[in-house]
Amino acid sequence: MTARVLDGKQLAQTMRVEIAAAVAARTAAGKRPPGLAVVLIGDNKASAAYVRNKQKGCAEVGMGSWLHHLPVHTSESHLLALLDTLNTDPAVHGILVQLPLPPQIREDAVIHAVGPRKDVDAFHPENVGLLAAGFPRFVPCTPHGVVHLLRRNDVPLAGREVVVVGRSNIVGKPLALLMMQKATTANPAGCDATVTVAHTRTPDLAAVCRRADVLVAAVGRAGLITPDMVKSGAAVVDVGTNPGAAGKLVGDVDPAVAGVAGALSPVPGGVGPMTITMLLANTLRAAELLDG
């Protein structure tokens, strides 16, 4: 068997066309174009590349975007002052502070300082709480991208065994919530799946993974998921973004898994482009919530 490719690049493009149409309709009605402010601190090469992709995405769908690129030694108070300004700027609907941050800046302080109505990452505790309770204001970008990628490729989720490997606040934990939640009008990203969350302290990870109809790897360890860990015909979603040889991006899934899986979302070209499209969707939603 060789797995069907879950093509995130193509689906991201299709969904950007839908978002662009909604943006155009707003502008035609005399509303402000949705605008995203991105804050990047320091010169991490991977971060700079992701930020460029985000700005390119905004331009593609007719949204405004501003990049605030601050030096690596920026103080926490300086960053918090900038966030205050962005929180009150009516042209800015979404704010994203690119992670990771340099050591003199506390991640927690920054997450609390982004106004929850402009928090398009959905990292603020108010938005985390709304998601956990089943009525999200913003659905976090990467988990939402995974759900759309599976849904729009007709991978069944309701009642199925989903194993999420990884328990981060950015991917594993919110994805497990969406997967276990009931699909409702307030929460259309709910999947009604049967969910197991595995992590570094899970004994016999391979045995847990082999139960999965849908296996999601979000750990950050290149090649962690090998063919022996995958049930024949399962759908496998690779969320890993590890630095590979020659500046190439590599996932958490060994490419040989394609010989066992029924469907596989690759790195690059899978979840990454979907993440950015969901960020654009959240920026549009922020504009709708703030401006009507």
Ligand SMILES: Nc1nc(=O)c2c([nH]1)NC[C@@H]1CN(c3ccc(C(=O)N[C@@H](CCC(=O)O)C(=O)O)cc3)C=[N+]21
């Ligand atoms: N506040 C914040 N929000 C984030 O959403 C956030 C963050 N910080 N810090 C870093 C991670 C990582 N992340 C990616 C987004 C897009 C791709 C992406 O577009 N990848 C492409 C190509 C990348 C390439 O080849 O260089 C792909 O997989 O095909 C990857 C990774 C967002 N993150």
